[in-house]
Amino acid sequence: MQTPLLQELDEQYMIQKFELLIKQAYQKGVEDGQTKFTYPPVLTKDHLAEILQIKKPTVDKLIKDFSFPRLQTIQARYPRDAVFAWIENNTAVLDKYLA
Incomplete structure (x- = not known):
């Protein structure tokens, strides 16, 4: 007590x-x-390169991963919120492309 x-x-x-x-x-x-x-709701490859601090050829490899979020109706556009969520949840996949 x-x-x-x-x-x-x-x-x-x-x-x-x-x-x-x-x-x-x-x-x-x-x-x-x-x-x-600060990024628009729909990202481009340039945005991805800036966010991840990587070069465009590495972005090209990364976006080929089947798990990476993309818009189905607009080519080479990526939903911002889904991309940030993917980054948080897929560090192992991301490390594979950044190594």
């Missing part, structure tokens, strides 16, 4: 941790907004 003082310290500690978590989530959101959403 905690004393009132220990209980109050626990509550203050939890409040501080919660405030830190909120601040970190906010900063992550700002960073995402500054990187992901």
Whole structure:
């Protein structure tokens, strides 16, 4: 059983941790907004080269991977949000092309 003082310290500690978590989530959101959403909803090969910091021949190899997101109706165009999600979820595939 905690004393009132220990209980109050626990509550203050939890409040501080919660405030830190909120601040970190906010900063992550700002960073995402500054990187992901500065690009248009539909990306080109030039965008991909810039985002991944690779040369166009490497982009050409990467987009041939069956798992890489692409628009079916427009040739050589890639959905921004799906591309960023793919990058986050496919680091092993990405490393294969960047090696």
